[in-house]
Amino acid sequence: MARAPTAVPKTLSRWLPLALLTLAALWLRTRDLAARPMHADEANQAVKAGELLESGRYAFDPRDHHGPVLYYAVLPVAWCRGQRTLASLDELTVRLVPALAGAASVFLLGLLAAPLGRWPSLAAAAFLAASPPAVYFSRYFVQETLLTAFALASFLCARQWWSTGRTRWAVAAGACLGLMQATKASAPVFALAALAALLAARPRPDAPNARRPGRDGLVGAAAALAVAALFYSSFGARLAGIRDALGTYGEIAARLGGGDTGHEKPWWYFLRLFAWQRSGGLVFEEAGFAALALAGLGVALAGKNPLLRWAAAYTGLVLLALSATPYKTPWHAIHLVPGLALLAAGAVAALSRTGAGRLAGAAATLGVLGLLVFQADRVARAYASDARNPYAYVHSSPDVLKFRAMADAALGRSPGGPVRVISEEYWPLPWYFRGLDHVGYWTRPPADCDGALIVASAGLADEVRPRLHGAYAESYLGLRPGFVCVVFTPRP
């Protein structure tokens, strides 16, 4: 009878701090979520998700798109918000998917870091919660945050299986692995890095605590394959999707082998993202966090903590793989954050054991967290689409928010349209023009260019102009920095 009153507070004190951290992470990831203009990649994927929402049909495209999970994950959020069509889908709905996955990652990392101790595990979760790339790309409708969340879930389940030997954990780990694969084709990189890092970790016990580990491994692999196949086959509606899922590696190899993708960057690109950089008078830095993680690496190498050794090896291998590939985009940086957060938390734990004690550990944690929150707010809100922001990669200009109002006004004057977009590049405009009839897209000027509204890239405007009949007013709007469009509006 005496235990009951203490059991609840014990559970509360165990879970409440991590739950509050997760809520804080969710707040950072959802504040003004719809304000930033849609990036071209976000817009394209949102249109694809909207088509799935509206028609119920999905076909995996191995050439230009990643796995199906992101699109399917939009459905429950859209249904909860009463959205059933592409036209009704909005930025908040699609971005809630990575935001929820990002917050879940914080919770999962808190659990994964538990062997470091109570406060260091919370510090690890807090570092991930406030990390600028983690916050930025949790507000960004691309696959990376989901991939990170499923990876963390998979690692956590695998560790549970290793220590308890229960088959259900092997199945859960496999299912999460399948979700990783169905999110993005790069999933094997992270799974293999995690497995290879086990060699460095020297886990305790040194073998899985399972009676039949081989059978459990096979069951886990079957679960992974089944989950991945389910998504790639559009839940059985299109079995060719499974073949296409394998074919995507050929597409990737051909694209990367082709050389100039336009996204080649030096090997130290990711290191610089986590250090310090100045662009156009603005400074973006995460040096304090990087220094703490580096100290954690020293602790991992000098000590025998299996989790820290695993985190060091895993992060090192992922960094090696990402840096060795010439094709680099900033959203890949998010895959380094959980490992760095574990290492930084390891440094905090080590600091707490020194003469300076917990106070020094707490001061280091709070100091680094303060800087991270400040930087996260700058990259995710103040400079969310600014070309100087290292995470706002080839981002749409705020001007793109003006196109829809112009199209609505034009179609109000001339209901038959058409609205013509004549430009070498035009995303994210199809997202902003969703639900409108009589909108067309050309990469070269057609013979007849007249319409209710004509958006032409400045590079094609001189070819469009002589093909217009009647008087048109001209104005400029930006698609993204350095890419300007001329908007032709018929004069009354």
Place this chain on the structure above:
Amino acid sequence: MKHAPMLRLFAALLTVASVAARAEDLVPLKIDLPKPLFVGTPRPIKVSNLEPQQAAASRAPLLVPVGTVLLSLNKPVTSSDSMPVIGELNFVTDGEKSGVEGTYVELGPGVQWVQIDLGAPARLAAVVVWHFHAEARVYHAVVAQVSNDPTFKTGVETIFNNDDTNSDGLGKGADYAYVETYKGRVIDAKGATARYVRLYSNGNTSDELNHYTEVEVYGRPVN
């Protein structure tokens, strides 16, 4: 011939019926439009998508009266944004117009202005403005005004206005929008007499911010 009115009425009815029949035959024009395509994450742009601007490339020199001098060099500058995001307000009149980092001032988003105090009224010939010109971009709603009233409440003369939607709230303008280049924009001040010059803008095609690398005011002091 007594049936002529009846025949005319019949002919008129026939015409109306014929027109009505033709109108019923009309159907909305259906245009087969291509769908948007996707070719991966857009590449970072290294070269502007803008053609060289013919007008800027072959710009005819503005003719000004003899004795016209640069009046604005190192003259005090005030702004609607007294705490610029980047740079200092004195960059606007410091004579440095290269446009590299450290030579321009960045004002906050939305409608912002800078104002130059020439120290005394002058007969103005031209105002030349360089916004941020290291990249192809167009500044929105550029308006240039002159006045002898530092608050710009009285005696205001607008010498340039390309704000076709009145987003600055100063009235619609019919001047053309233009692409920033290293040549800046020359505005004919048409001999207006004023001590203060104020320039407005409302963001640009790359971001919502407002930038000034340099503003030069040319004219003759009024004795």
